[in-house]
Amino acid sequence: MxxxxxxxxxxxxxxxxxxxxxxxxxxxxxxxxxxxxxxxQEIDVxxxxxxxxxxxxxxxxxxxxxxxxxxxxxxxxSGTATVLGHVPWRREPAYLRxxxxxxxxxxxxxxxxxxxxxxxxxxxxxxIDREQGRRTLNGLIEMLDLAGVLKKQVRTLSLGERMKxxxxxxxxxxxxxxxxDEPTLGLDITMQARIRQFIGEYNRLHRATVILTSHxxxxxxxxxxxxxxxxxxxxxxxxxxxxxxxRVAPFKIIAIDLQRDLDGYDFSTLGTxxxxxxxxxxxxxxxxxTAAVTSRVLAELPVLDLTxxxxxxxxxxxxxxAQGREGPA
Amino acid sequence: xxxxxxxxxxxxxxxxxxxxxxVIYPAVAIxxxxxxxxxxxxxxxxxxxxxxxxxxxxxxxxxxxHVCTAWDVYEMGYYIRSGNMSARLLRPLLPxxxxxxxxxxxxxxxxxILIPLWLFAAWVTEPxxxxxxxxxxxxxxxxxxxxxxxxxxxxxxxxxxxxxxxxDAISEMWFALHLxxxxxxxxxxxxxxxxxxxxxxxxFQWMVWFPSEAxxxxxxxxxxxxxxxWQLFWLVVAVVAFRxxxxxxxxxxxxxGA
Numbered sequence: 001m002x003x004x005x006x007x008x009x010x011x012x013x014x015x016x017x018x019x020x021x022x023x024x025x026x027x028x029x030x031x032x033x034x035x036x037x038x039x040x041q042e043i044d045v046x047x048x049x050x051x052x053x054x055x056x057x058x059x060x061x062x063x064x065x066x067x068x069x070x071x072x073x074x075x076x077x078s079g080t081a082t083v084l085g086h087v088p089w090r091r092e093p094a095y096l097r098x099x100x101x102x103x104x105x106x107x108x109x110x111x112x113x114x115x116x117x118x119x120x121x122x123x124x125x126x127x128i129d130r131e132q133g134r135r136t137l138n139g140l141i142e143m144l145d146l147a148g149v150l151k152k153q154v155r156t157l158s159l160g161e162r163m164k165x166x167x168x169x170x171x172x173x174x175x176x177x178x179x180x181d182e183p184t185l186g187l188d189i190t191m192q193a194r195i196r197q198f199i200g201e202y203n204r205l206h207r208a209t210v211i212l213t214s215h216x217x218x219x220x221x222x223x224x225x226x227x228x229x230x231x232x233x234x235x236x237x238x239x240x241x242x243x244x245x246x247r248v249a250p251f252k253i254i255a256i257d258l259q260r261d262l263d264g265y266d267f268s269t270l271g272t273x274x275x276x277x278x279x280x281x282x283x284x285x286x287x288x289x290t291a292a293v294t295s296r297v298l299a300e301l302p303v304l305d306l307t308x309x310x311x312x313x314x315x316x317x318x319x320x321x322a323q324g325r326e327g328p329a
Numbered sequence: 330x331x332x333x334x335x336x337x338x339x340x341x342x343x344x345x346x347x348x349x350x351x352v353i354y355p356a357v358a359i360x361x362x363x364x365x366x367x368x369x370x371x372x373x374x375x376x377x378x379x380x381x382x383x384x385x386x387x388x389x390x391x392x393x394x395h396v397c398t399a400w401d402v403y404e405m406g407y408y409i410r411s412g413n414m415s416a417r418l419l420r421p422l423l424p425x426x427x428x429x430x431x432x433x434x435x436x437x438x439x440x441x442i443l444i445p446l447w448l449f450a451a452w453v454t455e456p457x458x459x460x461x462x463x464x465x466x467x468x469x470x471x472x473x474x475x476x477x478x479x480x481x482x483x484x485x486x487x488x489x490x491x492x493x494x495x496x497d498a499i500s501e502m503w504f505a506l507h508l509x510x511x512x513x514x515x516x517x518x519x520x521x522x523x524x525x526x527x528x529x530x531x532x533f534q535w536m537v538w539f540p541s542e543a544x545x546x547x548x549x550x551x552x553x554x555x556x557x558x559w560q561l562f563w564l565v566v567a568v569v570a571f572r573x574x575x576x577x578x579x580x581x582x583x584x585x586g587a
Contacts, residue, residue, distance in 0.1 A: 013583060073415050073584045091579070093421035101419055108416045125422050 001085075003177070003209055004047035004070065009079035011040040011065050011233075039065040041233040042079065049176075050207040052199075054214065054224030054241075058321055062233040063213040064103075067179045070211070071101045083177060097126055100175035102183050107162065108169050109154040115165045116150040119172060126173040133172065140168045143198060160191040167195065171202065178202075180212045184219055196222045217313040229320050236320055241313075248319045249311045252290045254283045256297060257305040270297060279304075284311070330430040352446050354513055355387040355394065359454055362387070362515070376519040382547075385456035389541040390513055391447055393472055396436060397479035397536050401428050402503050405487035406496035415584050423575075425484060432480055459546030467553040468543035474560040479507075479536045481567040488571070491578030506531070512538025532563040 017035045018028045040062040047053055055063045068074040070081060072088040072095065081088060086095035102108075109118040123133040141147055144164040149157055157165065163183065170178070180199070184192040200223055203210055214220060220227060220241065227244060229237040237244050254271070258279040267273050270293050271285035285293045290308060297303060362375070362383040369375050378386065408414040417424035460468070486503050490496045508514055510524075511533035517525055528534050539556045542548050548556070 068415075068584050071419060073418055074582065075580045089580075091418070096419065096421035099419075103415065108419070125420055 002046040003049045004045065004081070004083050004211075006043055006045040006070070006081045007079055008042040008044060009040055009066070009069060009081055010038070010042055010077045011062075011069060011074060012077045013037045013039055038233050040069070040076075040230075043230070043233075043235050045228065045235070045238065047209060047211070049209055050203065051226060052203055052210040052212065052223050054212050054220040054227040055230065056213070056220065056227055056317055057230040061231045063230055064181050065233075066230070067101065067181055067211060067213065071099060071179050072096065073101075097173060098175055099177045099179065100170040100173070101179040101181065102166050102170045103181045107154070107166065109162070109165050111155045112153060114151050115146070115154055115157070115168075118154065118165070118169055119150075122169050122172050128173055136172055136174060137168075140171055143201065144168055145194075160187050163187060163191070163195065167198065174206060175208060177209045178211070180210060180214075182214055183212070184214060184216055192216065192218065199223060217317070221313055229317065231321050236323075244320065245310055245313075245316050246287075248323065249316045250287050251284050251311060252287055253309045253311055254285055254290070254294065254297070255307045255309070256281045256283070256301065256303060259302040259304045262301065265301075330434050352391055352443065352450070354508070355391040356450065358390075358514055359384055359387045359450075376516070378516065378519070379457065381455055381457035382545075384454035385458050385545045386516060386541055386547075388447065388450055388454065388456050389545050390537055391443075391450065393475065393537050393540045393544070394513060395439070395443060396472055396476045398436065399432060399480040399483040401480075401484050401487040402496060402500045405484075406490040406493070406500075409490045409582070410495070412584060414582070418579070418582070425571075425575075428484065429480070456545075460544060461546060463550055464543055464546045464548070464553070467550070467557065468540055471543050471553065471557055471560065472540040474557065474564065475536045475540045478532065478560060478564050478567060481564070481571055482532060482536075485567060485570045485574050488574040488578045491581045507533055507536070510534060511536050512541065516542070532566075535560045535563055 013036070014034050015037055016028070017033055018024045043062075043066060055066065057063045065074065069076050070083055070088050072091045075089045084095065084098050086092055088095065108122075109115060110121070119137055123130075123137070128136070141150070144167060146161075146164055146168060149161045149165065152161075154162060154165065167183070178199075183199070184195050187195065196219060199210060199212070202208060203223075210223070212219060212223060225240055227237070227239070227241050228235065229244070237247070253274065258281070261279060267276060267281050267283065271283040271289070274282040274284050276282075283293070294306070294308065297306065362378070363380045366372065366375055366378075366380050366383070373379060374382075408417070414424070417427065483503065486499065487496070489499060493499065510517065510528040510531050517528040517534050517538055520528055535556065539560070543553050543556065
């Protein structure tokens with residue numbers, strides 16, 4: 001049995017809507033219109049222990065709603081799910097003690113108190129053995145480099161410091177499943193890299209299952225071997241990242257730096273021209289043609305430098321969304 | 330509770346002002362009823378309360394009112410509307426326990442401010458107490474039961490925020506019911522019919538009026554025992570209502586605000 005099993009999970013919200021303006025506001029006093037929003041539509045997922053899974057999708061796709069159902073915050077409209085053998089929305093204390101959720105925009109730390117007070121409260125709430133708790137806390141403080149902020153009020157911390165504090169408090173009880181909803185949101189590049197490194201280390205050390213949503217592709221490529229793509233509540237793709245690239249973007253990007261201008265040379269005979277500037281041409285070439293095209297370029301053209309790359313992951317994901325909107329997956 | 334106290338220590342000015350606020354209503358009521366007695370037909374009493382009886386009663390409502398203070402009906406809407414409730418729901422502990430901690434911490438912390446105020450008010454108004462040992466033995470538990478009832482019923486109303494989200498009007502209505510039918514403006518016995526009948530059917534009188542009357546010595550032993558029985562009845566109602574409302578509310582929760 002997988003650690004996380006989701007079957008035809010669906011969540012529909014009934015939301016009020018109205019036109020803008022005072023007249024519409026007055027009308028809505030008596031005649032209120034509602035709209036059904038299908039945030040998640042019949043998602044099926046299986047996740048094994050220790051996996052790090054990236055949950056990708058545009059804004060409003062249903063990623064966070066799915067995470068909230070799996071963490072027990074929301075009741076689904078229909079469908080079933082079990083996480084660690086528990087039904088999440090029953091919110092049994094035994095389940096809640098084994099999971100953790102970090103929401104980039106929501107804080108679990110006490111705003112008015114030094115971070116250390118929140119950590120100690122957390123240890124008490126989760127009934128963690130005093131000695132064990134202190135050891136875990138000290139380990140996390142060292143891994144996240146939090147020593148300098150323990151005595152500072154949380155509201156005075158920078159975003160990066162607060163994020164590290166959120167991760168610390170979320171891991172004090174050593175959860176088996178970690179839901180990370182945009183954990184690097186708003187952080188600078190250095191801090192993003194540190195958070196990613198930390199999550200990877202935590203996963204390796206504790207075999208914790210991590211489900212991560214992010215709009216930063218660097219998070220996904222650094223951490224996730226498997227990704228799930230969701231759009232408009234529907235699952236579009238579930239598999240290895242390499243498989244997604246193979247399926248959606250089976251081509252390579254060849255960037256060529258030339259020693260001199262080649263006016264009049266028809267680069268379209270080599271592949272699709274992505275861009276052509278003075279002494280620099282970028283081509284998109286089918287994967288199975290890459291070797292042949294590269295040989296031809298090196299033989300026929302005055303090449304200064306040549307790089308062969310996979311297409312940017314952002315473009316791949318955008319293509320997935322575009323294809324998903326054109327028709328069912 | 331330690332954390333709740335620590336948070337309150339951060340905002341000393343606010344705590345002082347809230348504590349003083351709780352004294353204002355009874356102080357105004359004492360002045361109002363003293364003036365009313367002077368204008369009454371015999372100029373000495375209204376509905377069996379002399380000026381000193383009113384002073385004793387409202388002085389006691391200062392104490393009991395403080396012990397029964399609960400404000401979750403004002404705050405729950407904010408927590409749910411802002412999405413901050415999510416962090417509380419993720420813990421393996423009912424969020425209500427944090428509210429219990431905050432509630433008790435506030436009451437303990439503000440005693441240092443209120444006790445001198447109460448003593449000053451007592452010195453100025455010369456209240457007449459008829460309290461015996463029996464009144465204390467039954468009145469103090471009645472006051473504690475009143476605190477539990479006030480908190481829990483207020484929390485049940487606050488749970489309405491899962492459906493209504495903007496609870497401001499309901500909060501004010503709840504406070505008005507407390508004020509009017511709970512005995513903070515007048516003992517329910519001085520209310521005209523049918524208001525007195527309405528008051529006797531509602532739980533509010535068991536929160537402030539009943540313990541205050543008991544501790545000022547105006548009730549018989551039988552009346553106090555019967556009153557405690559009614560408090561226990563309403564407490565059971567509150568517990569059942571809480572369990573049902575909480576289960577339904579959490580199911581309704583939409584975790585807005587990401």
